Amino acid sequence: MDVLIAAALAVLQPHMLLIVLLGVTAGLFVGALPGLTATMALALMLPFTFTMDALEGLVALGAVYMGTIYGGAFTAILINTPGTPSSIATTFDGHPMAKQGRALEAISIATIASVIGGVVGVLFLLVAAPPLAQLALKFGPSEMFWVAILGLTLIGSLGTGSVLKGLLGGAIGLLIGTIGISPIGGESRFTFGWPPLQAGISLIVALIGLFVIPELLNMMRQGRAALDADTGLGNSGFRFGAAMTTVLSKPVNLIRSCLIGQIIAIIPGAGGSITSLVAYNEAKRGSDDPDSFGKGNPEGLVASESSNNVMVAGSMVPLLTLGIPGAPPDAVILGVMLLHGLRPGLDLFAETGVLANGFIISMGLAALMLIPVGLLGGRLIYQVIKRTPHYFLVPTILVITMLGTYALRNNLVDVALMLGLGMVGFVIRGLGLDAAPIVLGLILGTIAEQGYVQTILGGMAMDIPQLRLLENTLSQILIVLTVAVIGWTAWPKRTRKRE
Amino acid sequence: MRIRLNTELLSGLFGLALAALFFLNRGQVGFLSAVFPNTVLVILTVISVALVARGLLAGEPSTLNLEGGGSVLIGIGVMVLWWVGIRYVGFVTTSVPLFAALALAMKRRAGPLASKDYLIAVAVALVVVGGFFWVFSEVLGIRPFRAPWL
Numbered sequence: 117m118d119v120l121i122a123a124a125l126a127v128l129q130p131h132m133l134l135i136v137l138l139g140v141t142a143g144l145f146v147g148a149l150p151g152l153t154a155t156m157a158l159a160l161m162l163p164f165t166f167t168m169d170a171l172e173g174l175v176a177l178g179a180v181y182m183g184t185i186y187g188g189a190f191t192a193i194l195i196n197t198p199g200t201p202s203s204i205a206t207t208f209d210g211h212p213m214a215k216q217g218r219a220l221e222a223i224s225i226a227t228i229a230s231v232i233g234g235v236v237g238v239l240f241l242l243v244a245a246p247p248l249a250q251l252a253l254k255f256g257p258s259e260m261f262w263v264a265i266l267g268l269t270l271i272g273s274l275g276t277g278s279v280l281k282g283l284l285g286g287a288i289g290l291l292i293g294t295i296g297i298s299p300i301g302g303e304s305r306f307t308f309g310w311p312p313l314q315a316g317i318s319l320i321v322a323l324i325g326l327f328v329i330p331e332l333l334n335m336m337r338q339g340r341a342a343l344d345a346d347t348g349l350g351n352s353g354f355r356f357g358a359a360m361t362t363v364l365s366k367p368v369n370l371i372r373s374c375l376i377g378q379i380i381a382i383i384p385g386a387g388g389s390i391t392s393l394v395a396y397n398e399a400k401r402g403s404d405d406p407d408s409f410g411k412g413n414p415e416g417l418v419a420s421e422s423s424n425n426v427m428v429a430g431s432m433v434p435l436l437t438l439g440i441p442g443a444p445p446d447a448v449i450l451g452v453m454l455l456h457g458l459r460p461g462l463d464l465f466a467e468t469g470v471l472a473n474g475f476i477i478s479m480g481l482a483a484l485m486l487i488p489v490g491l492l493g494g495r496l497i498y499q500v501i502k503r504t505p506h507y508f509l510v511p512t513i514l515v516i517t518m519l520g521t522y523a524l525r526n527n528l529v530d531v532a533l534m535l536g537l538g539m540v541g542f543v544i545r546g547l548g549l550d551a552a553p554i555v556l557g558l559i560l561g562t563i564a565e566q567g568y569v570q571t572i573l574g575g576m577a578m579d580i581p582q583l584r585l586l587e588n589t590l591s592q593i594l595i596v597l598t599v600a601v602i603g604w605t606a607w608p609k610r611t612r613k614r615e
Numbered sequence: 616m617r618i619r620l621n622t623e624l625l626s627g628l629f630g631l632a633l634a635a636l637f638f639l640n641r642g643q644v645g646f647l648s649a650v651f652p653n654t655v656l657v658i659l660t661v662i663s664v665a666l667v668a669r670g671l672l673a674g675e676p677s678t679l680n681l682e683g684g685g686s687v688l689i690g691i692g693v694m695v696l697w698w699v700g701i702r703y704v705g706f707v708t709t710s711v712p713l714f715a716a717l718a719l720a721m722k723r724r725a726g727p728l729a730s731k732d733y734l735i736a737v738a739v740a741l742v743v744v745g746g747f748f749w750v751f752s753e754v755l756g757i758r759p760f761r762a763p764w765l
Contacts, residue, residue, distance in 0.1 A: 160755055278623065280666050284630050287659040291637055294652040301648030308640050329694075336690040336721060337683030507721035511714040512743050518697070518710075519747055523757045528702055535694050542687070546679055547629065548622045565651040572650065 120242075123473035127175060127481060135172060136179045136478060140485045143183020144493045147199045148191050149516055153320060154184040154200060156523065158448035170456035171471050175478040177449050182234055182428050182482040184445075186490060189226040189421055190497045194219060195513070197328045201319060201559070202424040204552060205396035207327070209409060209416035216412050219502075223494040224359035225414050226421045227486060229370070232363065233422035234483025236374045237381070237429030241436075241476050245465075248382045248433045255383050257574070258585050261567030262594035263383065264560040267390050269601045282553045289557020290564070292317055299562060300569040312529040320524055321534045322558050326551035328517050329538020335510050356491065362414050369399050369415050370422055377423030381430025381443070390559055393552070395423035429479050436460055436472060616681045624670025630663030686724065693717050707748055714740035 126132070139161075146157040161180050165173030188199030193210035206226065213222040240248070255263070268286055295306045296316025307313040363370065373395040380391045399419035400409040409416050431443040439460035441447040453460055464472050501509065521534045541551055568585070575584030585591060634656055641652065693713055700709025715736040719728060722736075751757045 280623070280662060280669065281626055284626055284659070284662045284666060287655060287662055288630070288633060290655045291633070291652070291659060294655060298644070298648035301645050303644040303648040305642065305644055305648055305652060306637055306640055333687050333690050336686045339721070339724060505722070507718045508739055508743075510721060511717045511740070514694070514697070514717075515710060515714065515744055515747055518701070519751045519757075523751060523755070526757065528698070531701070532698055535698055539691055539694075544626075544629065546622075547620075547626045548677065549626055549629075561655075568651055569647055573647070 119469035120473055120477075123470045124477050126171060126470055126474045127478045132172070132175055132478065133481070135168075135176050136481050136485055137489065139176045139179025140183035140482050140489050141493065143180040143185075144187035144190075144486075144489060146180075147184035147187020147189075148497055149199060149520055154181055154202075154445040155448065157181075157184045158445045162448060162452065165452055166455075170453075170458060171474050173452050173456065174449065174471070174475040177452060178428075178475060178479040179482040179485070181445055181449075182425070182479060182486065183489070185424055185428050186227070186230045186234075186421075186486050187493075189230070190223065190494060193222045193226060193417075194498060194501045195509075196331050197513070198323065201323055201555075202392055202427065203420070204323070204327075204555060205392040205420035206417060206424075208396060208420070208552070209411070209413050210420075212410065212412035213414070213417070218412065219498055220495070221359065221362075222414075222417060223498060224356060224491065225362055225417050227490040227494065228356075228359050228363045229373075229418040229421035230425040230490070231483050231486050232370060233374055233377060233425030234428060234486065235480055236422075237378065237426040238476055238480035238483065240378050240426070241429045241432055241479075242473070245433050245437050248378075248437075251382065253438065254590055256588075257567045257570035258588060258591045259567070259594060260383075260563055261571060261585060262591050262598065264564035264567060266594055266598045266601065267394065267556070267560045268564075269598055278548065281547075281549050285549050285551075285553030286557040288549075289322075289554040289559075290561040291557075292322065292554070293558045293561025294565070299566050300573070312527075315525070315527075315529075317533055317537075317558070318524055318530060319555070319558055321521055321530045322537055323555055324517050324521055325534040325537030326541040326554055328513065329535060330542040330545050330551070332510050332513060333538070333542045335506055339506055363418050366415055366418065369402065369419055372398055372402065373419040373423040374426045377426030378430045380423075381427040382433045390556070391427045392420040392424040393556060395419040425483065429476070432476070432479075436464060436476075616684075617678050618681060619676040620679050621670050621674040622677045623666050623674045627663045627666030627668075627670055630659055630666065634659045634663060686721070689720055690717070693720075707744055710744040710748075711737070711740045714744055 127136075142161070143154075143157055146160075147154065157180050158177050161177060165176055168176065185200060185202055188203035189206045189210065191197045191199045192203040192206035193214050196207050196211040198204045198207055210222045210226065213219065293316075296304070296314055298305055304314050376395045376398060377391045380394060396409075396416050396419045399415050400406045403409065403413070403415055405413070427443070431441070431446050432449075434440040435446045435450060437460070439450065441450050450460065458464065458468060458471070504512070517534070518531055521531050522528060524530055541554075545551070571584045572581040575581035578584060586595065637652070638656055641649070641656075693716065697709060697713050700713065715733075718736045718739065719732065722728060722732060
């Protein structure tokens with residue numbers, strides 16, 4: 117307890133609070149720009165931490181991380197463009213709310229859900245880090261394969277129309293994910309004689325291409341009407357208290373989403389991008405009114421934003437206790453820790469308890485800081501988008517997406533792929549194929565392939581190597597869960613049809 | 616203009632075409648590299664066939680609104696030109712005129728353009744393109760595009 121108090125006092129110093137404030141603000145604006153991910157924001161922040169001491173550097177990075185994940189929600193809500201991959205699910209109900217004239221309501225709800233998610237994640241980290249890390253270690257290749265398959269069951273509820281089309285989108289995403297060097301075999305696949313494709317198609321390139329470009333083409337086609345369809349973009353009279361009531365009115369949804377975010381976050385490599393999709397899926401399945409999801413139901417927004425902010429602190433569990441980055445941005449934080457001579461592991465808490473706990477507490481502060489920064493920043497971004505004529509908004513977004521995509525790997529091929537995927541995305545949108553299942557397939561494809569091939573490699577001595585996938589208890593639990601989820605998805609639909 | 620399309624049939628055909636494209640380009644790779652993509656190709660084919668069958672047997676045509684299709688084609692043309700320009704001319708030198716051209720083309724749909732609209736479009740293009748280019752290259756330290764001009 118003394119350590120916790122000392123840690124709290126260390127991060128409550130005025131200069132620390134200023135670092136948190138600046139970090140959250142910088143992260144918020146970076147996160148709102150399509151193409152600039154949390155990993156990139158932290159990497160850009162890295163040189164600034166060289167002159168800081170260890171705690172200051174970690175506090176700054178934690179604040180930027182929290183701000184970036186939250187910032188991705190703004191463009192997701194206002195222009196249907198997820199700023200970061202973890203905001204994909206925020207577009208599903210956030211943007212329909214904006215189109216109904218409830219943009220500020222959506223931003224306020226996203227802010228409060230993010231704050232609650234961030235604080236819950238920090239509390240989890242403070243209380244349950246070591247046992248959770250031990251659980252995460254039990255996930256081997258076979259379990260990771262089944263985690264990916266379990267994630268793919270989300271497809272049924274991601275599309276707004278046909279399940280078959282959702283599955284087709286998922287399969288297309290899985291196929292796109294196989295382009296490039298094989299993660300296990302090391303050979304080039306599906307490069308179509310074009311060497312740049314050996315590097316594969318980055319998730320961010322696909323995300324921007326499939327979400328942003330079709331939206332821009334739609335805005336070129338429809339003009340301003342594509343943004344504010346019915347009643348004009350946004351209202352101005354929405355109150356903070358009303359948003360709080362909306363978020364807290366469905367406590368089960370909130371708690372479930374936080375739990376989902378926490379569980380997925382502690383599994384190294386599971387990918388923070390899917391936390392919000394899984395939470396959204398469960399919110400829809402558990403709701404009294406699942407048909408309203410995708411049409412502006414705040415429950416979907418709460419699920420997405422609370423779970424992806426839980427993930428920020430949650431992914432620190434394997435990092436701080438085992439030295440394994442739970443998500444790509446954590447690798448940058450690991451770098452800063454090593455730079456300052458800190459060795460992650462359970463000893464970290466024993467030897468440098470003030471520093472480790474101070475870092476965790478500072479993330480809680482960063483989450484709380486989202487309220488003033490987020491609400492003010494959200495209004496600012498909202499006003500900018502609302503007041504900018506659509507004929508300047510479209511080319512401006514195009515400039516940002518091109519620079520953002522290029523910045524990923526300093527590669528113009530990525531820009532070409534992004535534009536190409538965007539045009540394909542626009543055409544297939546006309547066929548009723550949604551972008552979300554394709555992106556989900558792309559995210560989970562790599563995890564599934566690595567798990568699948570590594571497990572088969574381990575089972576080569578068996579007559580049927582694939583049987584290795586069914587061997588251990590955790591895999592069997594995941595298989596049962598997958599079957600249960602599929603059954604659960606199908607069952608209410610049949611019941612509703614009968615009714 | 617509105618047209619009616621059997622989107623299930625077309626989606627299925629799109630899936631089959633994609634599966635065929637990837638199947639024909641799978642090349643000579645070992646078991647470890649081929650096992651997963653082959654499985655995905657089979658799954659994609661099965662789903663596509665199911666969609667085609669459903670489209671043929673019970674497909675309900677959806678209405679597709681083609682209004683504004685010309686603007687979309689212009690937009691696609693501008694994007695392609697933009698990329699080519701960035702690659703072979705330079706980011707700022709390409710982006711400023713194309714930004715202004717796209718903005719003016721979109722504004723023109725609302726009514727005739729005045730001469731001050733041209734000036735405003737070029738000024739906004741200079742500020743936005745120049746501003747973001749400066750932030751990315753100078754503040755964020757991202758290596759600029761390789762092209763003869765800026």
